Amino acid sequence: MTNSGNFSRRGVLKGGLAGILATGVSPLIFTRGAYAQEFCNAPTGDTVTIGFNMPLTGAYADEGADEQRAYELAVEHLNGGGDGGLIPFFSSKTLKGTGILGKKVVGVTGDDQTKADAARDSARRMIERDGAVMITGGSSSSVAIAVQGLCQEKGVIFMAALTHSNDTTGKDKKRYGFRHFFNAYQSGIALGPVLGEAYGKERVAYHLTADYTWGWTQEESMKNATEALGWKTLEPVRTPVGAGDFSQYLTPVLNSGADVLILNHYGFDMVNSLTQAVQFGMKDKQANGKQFEIVVPLVSDLMAKGAGAAMKGIYGTSNWDWQLPDDASKAFTKSFGAKFGQPPSQAAHTSYVQALLYADACERAGTFYPPEVIKALEGFEFDGMGNGPTSYRAEDHQCFKEVYVVKGKETPSNPFDLLEVVATASKESVTYDPAIFGGELGPDTAVAC
Amino acid sequence: MDAILAQLLNGLDKGGAYALIALGLTLVFGTLGVVNFAHGALFMLGAFCAVSFRYLITLETVTVDPTQTTAWGTALEVRTPLAQTWFGDWGGVLIDWSVPLSILLAIPVMLVIGIVMERGLIKHFYKRPHAEQILVTFGLAIVLQEIVKAIFGPNPISQAMPTALRGAADVGALIGLAPGALTYPLWRLVYFLFSAGVIAAVFGFLRFTTFGMVVRAGMADRETVGLLGINIDRRFTIMFGLAAVVAGLAGVMYTPLLPPNYHQGMDFLVLSFVVVVVGGMGSLPGAVAAGFLLGILQSFASMNQIKSLLPGIDQIIIYLTAVVILLVRPRGLFGRRGMMEN
Numbered sequence: 108m109t110n111s112g113n114f115s116r117r118g119v120l121k122g123g124l125a126g127i128l129a130t131g132v133s134p135l136i137f138t139r140g141a142y143a144q145e146f147c148n149a150p151t152g153d154t155v156t157i158g159f160n161m162p163l164t165g166a167y168a169d170e171g172a173d174e175q176r177a178y179e180l181a182v183e184h185l186n187g188g189g190d191g192g193l194i195p196f197f198s199s200k201t202l203k204g205t206g207i208l209g210k211k212v213v214g215v216t217g218d219d220q221t222k223a224d225a226a227r228d229s230a231r232r233m234i235e236r237d238g239a240v241m242i243t244g245g246s247s248s249s250v251a252i253a254v255q256g257l258c259q260e261k262g263v264i265f266m267a268a269l270t271h272s273n274d275t276t277g278k279d280k281k282r283y284g285f286r287h288f289f290n291a292y293q294s295g296i297a298l299g300p301v302l303g304e305a306y307g308k309e310r311v312a313y314h315l316t317a318d319y320t321w322g323w324t325q326e327e328s329m330k331n332a333t334e335a336l337g338w339k340t341l342e343p344v345r346t347p348v349g350a351g352d353f354s355q356y357l358t359p360v361l362n363s364g365a366d367v368l369i370l371n372h373y374g375f376d377m378v379n380s381l382t383q384a385v386q387f388g389m390k391d392k393q394a395n396g397k398q399f400e401i402v403v404p405l406v407s408d409l410m411a412k413g414a415g416a417a418m419k420g421i422y423g424t425s426n427w428d429w430q431l432p433d434d435a436s437k438a439f440t441k442s443f444g445a446k447f448g449q450p451p452s453q454a455a456h457t458s459y460v461q462a463l464l465y466a467d468a469c470e471r472a473g474t475f476y477p478p479e480v481i482k483a484l485e486g487f488e489f490d491g492m493g494n495g496p497t498s499y500r501a502e503d504h505q506c507f508k509e510v511y512v513v514k515g516k517e518t519p520s521n522p523f524d525l526l527e528v529v530a531t532a533s534k535e536s537v538t539y540d541p542a543i544f545g546g547e548l549g550p551d552t553a554v555a556c
Numbered sequence: 557m558d559a560i561l562a563q564l565l566n567g568l569d570k571g572g573a574y575a576l577i578a579l580g581l582t583l584v585f586g587t588l589g590v591v592n593f594a595h596g597a598l599f600m601l602g603a604f605c606a607v608s609f610r611y612l613i614t615l616e617t618v619t620v621d622p623t624q625t626t627a628w629g630t631a632l633e634v635r636t637p638l639a640q641t642w643f644g645d646w647g648g649v650l651i652d653w654s655v656p657l658s659i660l661l662a663i664p665v666m667l668v669i670g671i672v673m674e675r676g677l678i679k680h681f682y683k684r685p686h687a688e689q690i691l692v693t694f695g696l697a698i699v700l701q702e703i704v705k706a707i708f709g710p711n712p713i714s715q716a717m718p719t720a721l722r723g724a725a726d727v728g729a730l731i732g733l734a735p736g737a738l739t740y741p742l743w744r745l746v747y748f749l750f751s752a753g754v755i756a757a758v759f760g761f762l763r764f765t766t767f768g769m770v771v772r773a774g775m776a777d778r779e780t781v782g783l784l785g786i787n788i789d790r791r792f793t794i795m796f797g798l799a800a801v802v803a804g805l806a807g808v809m810y811t812p813l814l815p816p817n818y819h820q821g822m823d824f825l826v827l828s829f830v831v832v833v834v835g836g837m838g839s840l841p842g843a844v845a846a847g848f849l850l851g852i853l854q855s856f857a858s859m860n861q862i863k864s865l866l867p868g869i870d871q872i873i874i875y876l877t878a879v880v881i882l883l884v885r886p887r888g889l890f891g892r893r894g895m896m897e898n
Contacts, residue, residue, distance in 0.1 A: 164710040172711075342860055347871065351814045351823070354744065355858035355870070358566045361739065362559040363860075375712055379814065386741035388724030393736065413714065429627070437627075444628025521632070 146477055146553040147262045148240045155210040155475065157182075157462070158217065158239030160230050160254060161268065165221030166349045167246035167374035169409040170454040174244050174268050176447050177455035178214055181462035184442075185212045192442040193463060196435035196491035201470035208469055219245060221348075221374075223253035230254045234261050235556070240475055241266060243461050246374065246454060248272030248321035255284030262554030264477050266461035269454045271373075271405050272321035273328065276505035277544025279320075282551045283477065285484055285499065287464065287506045288457045291325035292539060294404045294424040295332030297510040297532035301422060303336040306367065306400055310336075313365035314343035315356055315380060317372050325371045329404050333369075341365055346372070346380075353380040357387050366394040369402045377403060378413035385417040409452045411515055411525035418515035418525065425511045427456040427493055428528050436493040450523050460492045464499075478551040496534060502541040504548070510537050558728065558737050563855045565727065569744040571851025572751030576806035577824055578831035578843035579755060580799035586775050586838040587792045590678055591686050593693040595803055596825030597700040601669060602662050602804025603816035604704055607713050609658035613639050613651055653718045655812055662804045670800025674793050697821060705818040712815035717743045743812055750809050754802060755844055761798075762840070771795055775838075830878045836891025846889060850874050 148156070159178045162171035184192045187204030194202050206212050215237040217229030226245065233239040234257075242258055243266040245251050251270035258265035259281040267275060267286045271294070276286050312333055316322040322345070330340050341363055346356050357380070360368055368389060372380045384390075384401055392399035403410075406423030429440045429450035439459070443451040451459070468483040469475055485501035494508035512530040519525055581595045616635045624632035639647035650657065677696060681689045721742045728738030762768035774781045774788040781788045807816070814820070831850055835842030850873075856862060857873040869876075881888060 168711045342864065344860060344863070352570070354566050354741075354813075355563075355570065355855045358562045358855070359559060359859055361562055362737075375815070378714075383741075383813075386722065386724065386743065388739045388741070391723070392739070415714075415716075441628045444626060445630065448630075450627060521626075523627075 145555060146475075147556040148234065148238045150210050150240055150475055153210055154213045155207050156237055156239050157212060157214050157465075158230065158233030158237065158242040159214050159244045160217045160219050160226060160233065160242055161244035161458075162221040162246050162250075163218040166376050167221045167269075169413065170246040170269055170374060170407070170452065171219075171221075171244075173409060173452045173455040174246065174458040175216065176443070177451060177459040178216075178244070178462060180443060180446060181459045182212050182214050185462070185466050189446070190438075190442050193435055193439050193459065193492055196438060197463060197467070198490040199467045199471065201467050202463065207466045208473070208475065212466070215239060219247075219250050219254075221247050221250065223247075223249045226250040227253050227257050230257055230265075231261075234263050239263065241465050243465070244268045244458060245270060247319075248275050248324075249319045251275050251284075251286075252279045252320060255279070255281045259283045259549055260554070261556070262477055262552065264465065264480060266465050268458040268461060270321070271325065273324040273544050274320050274546075276503045276546075277324075278546040280503050280546040280548055282481060282504075282548040285461070285464075285504045287461050287497075287499075288453075289424075289426050289508075289510050289537070290505065291321065291328040291404070292544075293510050293532070293537040294325065295328035296537050296539075297424050297512050297530070298329070298402075298404055298422065299332035299336060301512045301530050302333060302402065305422065307397075308337040310338040310367050310397075310400075311341060311365045311395065312338050312367045312369050313341050313360050313363055314369045314371055315353070315360075316343050316345050317348050317376060318345040319348060321373070322371045325404055326369075329369055329371070329402075338367070346376075348376060350376065351379060353383050354387075356380075357384055357389075360384075360389070361387065361392075364395070366397050367400045367402060369404065371404065373405055374410065375413065377406075377410050381414045381421070382417045390417075390420075406513060406515075406526065407453050408450065408523070408525055409454070412523075414515075419517050421515040422529075423513055425513045425526070425528075426453045428453070428511055428513060428526060429456075430524070430526075431493060431511075431528065433493060433495075435491050439493060456493060463492075464489075477553055481551050498534075500541065502548075503544070503546070505541075507538050508534050558733065559859070561728075561738055562740065563859055564852060565738075565740050565744075565748075567852030567855035568848060569740075569748045569851070570855060571848035572748045573806055573810055573824075573847075574827060574831050574851050575844045575847025576751045576754060577803055577828040578835065578847050579758060579840060580802040580806075581828050581832050582835070582838060582840055582843040583758075583795055583799040583802070585832070586840065587771060587795045588674075588678070588682065590681065591689050591693070592678070593690050593825065594673070594697040594700065595693075595799070595828065596821030596823070597697040598666065598670070598800045598803035598821070599807040599810075599824050600701065600704065600816065600818065600821035602666055602807025603811050603820060604708060604807075605662035605665055605804060606655050606658040606715055606808045606811045607708060607816060609661045610651075610654045610715060613637070613654050613657075615639075617641065652716075655715055655717060655808065658808055659805060662808045663801055666801045666804030667797040669804075670797035671793055673800070674796040678796070679789075679793075697825070701818045701821060708818065710818060712817040714815040715811035717812035721746055747809055747813065751806065754805055758798070758802060759840070767791065767794075827874065830874055832888075833878055834881050834888055836888030838892065839888065839890040842888055842890030849889075850877060853877060 161174040162168050183189045219226035219229050230242050241264045246269040248270040251267045255265045265284045273290050273292050314326050316326040370380050403423040411418040440450050468480045472479040472483040487499045490496045497508035510532040511528045513526040514529045516527050584592045614637050616637045619634050620631045621634050622631050724739040725742045727740050729735050831846045835846030853873050858870040
């Protein structure tokens with residue numbers, strides 16, 4: 108008699124199951140269930156929590172307030188409320204107004220105070236205390252770089268909002284960080300030809316630059332773009348963020364020999380420096396036999412509103428503008444305006460779009476498991492978000508799309524009619540080799556909290 | 557040469573603000589012997605007097621114009637300030653000049669705030685150590701700024717300067733330079749003249765009035781003045797109110813240069829203490845001289861030629877000066893012998 112007693116039915120079943128799992132041919136349902144145990148803040152109930160981390164105080168607080176409005180709208184639309192905003196126009200058709208993967212979206216909010224350390228603390232609280240599965244928002248590149256560094260450590264995806272430094276998706280890029288907003292290099296590419304056309308090839312530029320990563324890269328990008336036209340650049344002057352009174356930095360401009368002032372400032376800093384430059388008579392001044400000009404390479408409606416008449420005739424670039432004529436932009440403006448009584452800023456637009464892109468990536472991946480969501484976002488091509496055909500480049504997580512050159516409107520027809528789009532740089536013209544800014548994305552390894 | 561003159565003007569304009577704040581701080585220290593860390597908050601409250609005045613004067617009626625629609629499809633709201641409805645063109649002028657006019661509101665409001673602050677809280681700390689005075693006034697500053705934050709929000713609120721005072725004046729042409737060689741913003745020149753006027757008024761008040769004479773006598777020897785039957789405490793309370801008014805006026809007129817926010821007082825507080833230390837604790841001429849001196853030094857330190865030799869000097873020049881003064885002459889430029897030296 109053979110020793111058949113060693114092969115009991117239970118033993119065979121156990122051994123067979125172990126073999127199937129060990130050889131990696133287990134049904135997908137098993138691994139999907141396993142994700143819930145393997146990554147930080149895997150949603151377990153019927154809701155999914157997103158962390159909105161933006162400046163509600165500090166030099167960029169206006170942008171933060173508008174981002175907050177945009178996220179409120181995005182949550183409403185993702186959960187099936189309102190008119191759906193951009194969802195009907197989005198080329199990917201996964202979003203149905205049923206939350207994300209059937210879970211209702213809820214948001215938690217933090218004030219990053221426009222400070223890198225406060226932003227990291229706020230993001231950490233939302234991850235560790237509130238269970239946020241994704242962090243989004245912000246209006247400063249030093250903040251974005253700090254937060255995406257934390258998110259990489261924590262294995263939590265970061266969908267950056269308003270960050271314009273080349274470093275965010277350059278030397279400081281991270282696998283867990285994604286940027287829909289354009290960058291300083293693209294501003295230079297878009298703005299250079301327009302400045303050459305408007306102000307000629309023989310100009311002397313004086314830069315006042317916010318003294319942190321964004322200011323430095325914008326200064327460098329603008330310097331490269333304008334020197335390619337034939338302009339000369341004087342020794343740039345760095346100013347502290349939140350300086351308030353820029354008069355001591357503006358006074359030397361008057362007798363410097365420059366005939367163009369380039370203000371690499373943003374938010375309240377830009378409002379203050381531009382207003383004060385105009386008070387110094389720089390818009391009416393003649394230098395080197397030419398009309399003195401002021402350029403603000405990165406500009407928004409919020410800043411134009413703050414600067415008032417000082418903004419008239421000033422050139423800059425924008426990621427998006429509420430007066431763009433495409434149907435998606437019109438629909439988003441209508442949706443936002445009806446709810447908040449004012450048009451959305453570019454900060455609101457990029458925040459809203461980032462929230463939708465994350466939701467869509469989860470739907471396409473079929474999971475919240477970050478490595479799969481990252482794969483869904485990398486190389487993703489889409490349209491219908493107001494910037495024309497857009498792609499999320501896999502190599503650096505930078506979005507490529509049209510960039511708009513805007514100008515402060517001379518005769519506004521209403522209190523919100525502050526900027527006009529005067530030129531559009533195509534997606535192809537602002538696309539560059541990711542190698543020029545270096546950096547390493549790092550691993551996509553999921554991390555348990 | 558033009559560049560140096562421009563920086564000098566900038567230094568005088570900055571120094572005017574520093575001197576005004578430091579003057580009030582020194583008045584309080586010289587009369588009451590109190591180190592008032594809430595003095596920056598008084599500057600901020602003055603600025604918010606201008607904001608409040610503008611809110612009041614620009615209260616508006618809202619009507620809906622059904623013939624016009626917004627980009628999001630709702631009827632356009634037309635807002636008309638009540639001042640314009642009531643006073644026609646003069647209403648527009650009142651709104652345009654709201655910042656200088658708000659001085660009329662700021663003087664009584666700041667006087668009352670100063671007197672209430674002194675009688676309600678600070679008088680209880682006269683005989684307590686300086687460390688306790690600093691703690692209580694610092695706490696008061698935080699309470700005041702949180703109240704302002706709760707009412708007006710955390711963000712700066714822009715205040716427009718009068719249309720007639722916008723733009724730049726050709727200062728160079730006045731002193732014989734080529735036209736356009738030296739221009740400077742009109743409002744900043746106004747601010748400098750205003751601060752010089754307020755400083756002169758305070759010195760005149762102390763110098764040429766009986767009240768001022770008694771106060772000066774009290775500053776020199778409080779006990780003896782008290783023994784002569786003069787209620788010196790009441791006069792010192794009024795001086796505290798006067799110091800609050802001076803700080804408040806500095807804040808009002810500064811609003812077109814820098815949109816006020818609730819935290820503004822703290823930004824100026826450290827700076828004004830440095831000014832007082834450099835000028836000499838308790839010395840009124842010292843506060844004024846140090847205010848202008850530090851303003852001018854800061855302005856020159858921001859010149860490219862200086863910054864290329866000493867990068868970052870513009871950020872530390874004021875504190876560097878204070879360190880040197882404390883090491884070499886601890887009583888400050890105009891301080892009394894023995895003050896902070898033992």
